[in-house]
Amino acid sequence: MGQAATRLGRRRLAALGLALILAWALLVQGGSWLAGQHIKATIPQGENILRLAVSGLRGELARHERLPDLLARAPVLSNALHPDAAPAEVAAANLYLRHVTRLMGLSDAYVMDAQGMTVAASNFDRDLSFVGQSFAYRPYFTQALAGGRGQFFALGTTSGKRGYYFAAPVRDRGRILGVLALKVDVDAIEDSWRAAEYEMIVTDSEGIVFLASRRDWQFRSLGALGAQARARIAATRRYDDEPLDMLPLARTGRVSGHQMLRLEAGDDRREFVSVSETMPEAGWTVQVLLDTAPARRQALQGAVAALLIVGAVLAGVIAWVQRRARLRERLSIQAEAQAQLEGRVKARTRELAQLNDRLSAEITERRATEDELRRTQRHLVQSAKLAALGQMSAALSHELNQPLGAVRNFAANAVTYLDRDRPQDTRANLARILSLTDRMTEIGRTLRNFARKPNAQLRPVDLHDVMRDALEVIAWRIGKRQVALNLDLPPQPLCVMAGPVRFQQVIVNLLSNALDALDDRPDARIDITARAGEGRVSVTVRDNGPGVPEGLDDRVFDPFFSTKGVGSGLGLGLSISFNIIKDFGGELRLVRDGQGACFVIDLPALEQEEP
Numbered sequence: 001m002g003q004a005a006t007r008l009g010r011r012r013l014a015a016l017g018l019a020l021i022l023a024w025a026l027l028v029q030g031g032s033w034l035a036g037q038h039i040k041a042t043i044p045q046g047e048n049i050l051r052l053a054v055s056g057l058r059g060e061l062a063r064h065e066r067l068p069d070l071l072a073r074a075p076v077l078s079n080a081l082h083p084d085a086a087p088a089e090v091a092a093a094n095l096y097l098r099h100v101t102r103l104m105g106l107s108d109a110y111v112m113d114a115q116g117m118t119v120a121a122s123n124f125d126r127d128l129s130f131v132g133q134s135f136a137y138r139p140y141f142t143q144a145l146a147g148g149r150g151q152f153f154a155l156g157t158t159s160g161k162r163g164y165y166f167a168a169p170v171r172d173r174g175r176i177l178g179v180l181a182l183k184v185d186v187d188a189i190e191d192s193w194r195a196a197e198y199e200m201i202v203t204d205s206e207g208i209v210f211l212a213s214r215r216d217w218q219f220r221s222l223g224a225l226g227a228q229a230r231a232r233i234a235a236t237r238r239y240d241d242e243p244l245d246m247l248p249l250a251r252t253g254r255v256s257g258h259q260m261l262r263l264e265a266g267d268d269r270r271e272f273v274s275v276s277e278t279m280p281e282a283g284w285t286v287q288v289l290l291d292t293a294p295a296r297r298q299a300l301q302g303a304v305a306a307l308l309i310v311g312a313v314l315a316g317v318i319a320w321v322q323r324r325a326r327l328r329e330r331l332s333i334q335a336e337a338q339a340q341l342e343g344r345v346k347a348r349t350r351e352l353a354q355l356n357d358r359l360s361a362e363i364t365e366r367r368a369t370e371d372e373l374r375r376t377q378r379h380l381v382q383s384a385k386l387a388a389l390g391q392m393s394a395a396l397s398h399e400l401n402q403p404l405g406a407v408r409n410f411a412a413n414a415v416t417y418l419d420r421d422r423p424q425d426t427r428a429n430l431a432r433i434l435s436l437t438d439r440m441t442e443i444g445r446t447l448r449n450f451a452r453k454p455n456a457q458l459r460p461v462d463l464h465d466v467m468r469d470a471l472e473v474i475a476w477r478i479g480k481r482q483v484a485l486n487l488d489l490p491p492q493p494l495c496v497m498a499g500p501v502r503f504q505q506v507i508v509n510l511l512s513n514a515l516d517a518l519d520d521r522p523d524a525r526i527d528i529t530a531r532a533g534e535g536r537v538s539v540t541v542r543d544n545g546p547g548v549p550e551g552l553d554d555r556v557f558d559p560f561f562s563t564k565g566v567g568s569g570l571g572l573g574l575s576i577s578f579n580i581i582k583d584f585g586g587e588l589r590l591v592r593d594g595q596g597a598c599f600v601i602d603l604p605a606l607e608q609e610e611p
């Protein structure tokens with residue numbers, strides 16, 4: 001992570017460095033190109049300045065060109081030049097020359113004889129007067145003496161001042177007596193050239209600057225001077241004793257055909273582009289040296305502005321590209337997420353489809369199982385029906401066996417009574433047999449109602465009657481064995497809503513079970529107790545037999561549950577009894593308190609009948 005960060009940082013640093021180098025190169029290259037353009041743009045301005053300067057110079061020269069010819073015609077000059085001229089004539093010439101000088105704004109005016117000796121001068125009354133000086137070495141003198149028009153530029157050897165000299169011959173009746181020379185001051189011309197943006201120089205044919213906007217550039221050469229050139233200059237004493245050193249201007253190149261120059265003089269470092277024009281009539285070259293600093297400054301500003309614009313555009317482009325990249329990245333992430341989601345949805349759909357298939361398979365299987373179950377159930381029902389039929393017939397025989405036993409007993413006794421001729425007892429027995437058959441019919445009906453469809457009407461029944469009838473039915477069994485039967489009933493009637501025969505059937509069942517359990521025990525006893533209280537009547541049948549085995553409390557009431565051996569018990573007694581009591585709105589339950597079995601019948605009590 002850290003390494004990646006440094007790598008990223010290094011890459012950024014490298015990119016920044018590259019950008020800076022590029023920017024620098026752009027600035028330098030673009031700047032120099034722009035500078036060239038700006039410098040080129042200044043050239044027309046330089047040409048204008050040059051044109052003005054040249055025309056100014058030409059005007060100045062033209063103004064004085066013909067003046068010497070005109071002035072030389074004055075007789076006062078030829079008079080003074082006569083070898084035998086009187087001092088008054090010379091004085092007149094002096095005054096005339098001074099007058100002309102002031103009038104025409106000249107520097108000096110003077111006349112020389114044929115040997116070059118100055119005879120009269122406008123500065124005759126000054127300390128540095130030309131009078132008595134010889135200027136035979138000046139070309140303008142020789143030119144004029146030869147009859148021509150002399151022109152010359154030079155540094156005055158007497159005055160030490162630069163000037164332009166015009167000369168013309170002074171004649172007397174066609175004969176040349178001497179030469180008139182006029183010197184024009186050039187300082188005023190130079191003064192008009194002083195400006196910050198450019199320098200102006202005028203060089204002669206030898207390349208020596210004699211007019212310059214900078215005073216320190218005067219009498220300096222542009223190139224190295226050869227010995228011959230120096231000799232030529234010395235012959236005319238044009239620059240008197242000036243050393244004529246070289247100007248520290250180096251040529252550095254050209255811009256659209258114009259020379260570039262660099263000035264290096266100590267702290268004074270400047271660069272110029274030179275615009276020049278020659279003046280063949282004077283043998284001069286006029287140069288305007290345009291300072292390139294403003295152009296370069298403008299170029300630099302332009303380059304910086306361009307760089308800033310390029311930088312801003314570049315930054316904008318980078319930001320835009322980065323934004324695009326980020327957008328693309330976000331879109332690709334979204335697309336990836338979408339693809340993942342779609343993939344997950346597809347997988348989930350596939351799983352669901354598989355689950356669905358499994359579920360449909362299970363449903364089909366379950367349906368098959370259900371069909372199988374239904375088939376099995378149908379078989380079971382069929383079997384159950386058959387079983388119920390068997391059980392019914394078994395129950396019927398079981399319930400009828402008891403009264404049948406009693407009928408048989410009564411019938412046997414009746415036969416005995418008949419033999420002993422006791423018709424009363426016989427009749428009584430027969431009556432009992434009749435009532436027992438009635439009861440058997442009732443039992444049959446009861447068994448039909450076993451499936452808990454009671455159709456018999458309930459009516460108030462006194463427990464005393466029920467007990468009496470039940471004991472009567474069971475008496476034949478009790479008589480056979482040693483059983484102590486205790487009947488504990490309250491003396492007053494105990495009435496409940498019941499079917500008397502079915503209630504009696506229940507008591508017979510309970511007593512019959514007790515007798516079975518006691519099974520000839522020596523101290524066998526059965527206690528029947530009936531109690532009434534709190535709107536209920538309860539009948540308890542208790543024996544001192546082995547009792548119902550542990551864990552069978554509920555099962556003993558199930559139909560066909562029996563612990564008795566095959567052929568003896570059908571397991572229907574308690575179940576029938578339970579249902580009968582339930583039909584009466586009561587409850588039959590097994591109670592465990594001490595030894596033996598104890599069955600309790602609990603019924604809602606009825607209002608006691610008045611005796």
Ligand code: ADP
Pocket residue numbers: 509513514515517543545546547548549556561562563564568569570571572573574575596597
């Ligand atoms: P069955 O008498 O034909 O066996 P019952 O429904 O009358 O059918 O009785 C079910 C079972 O309850 C009996 O087999 C017996 O095990 C038990 N039982 C009923 N009464 C008593 C009792 N007084 N003492 C002991 N066990 C009893």
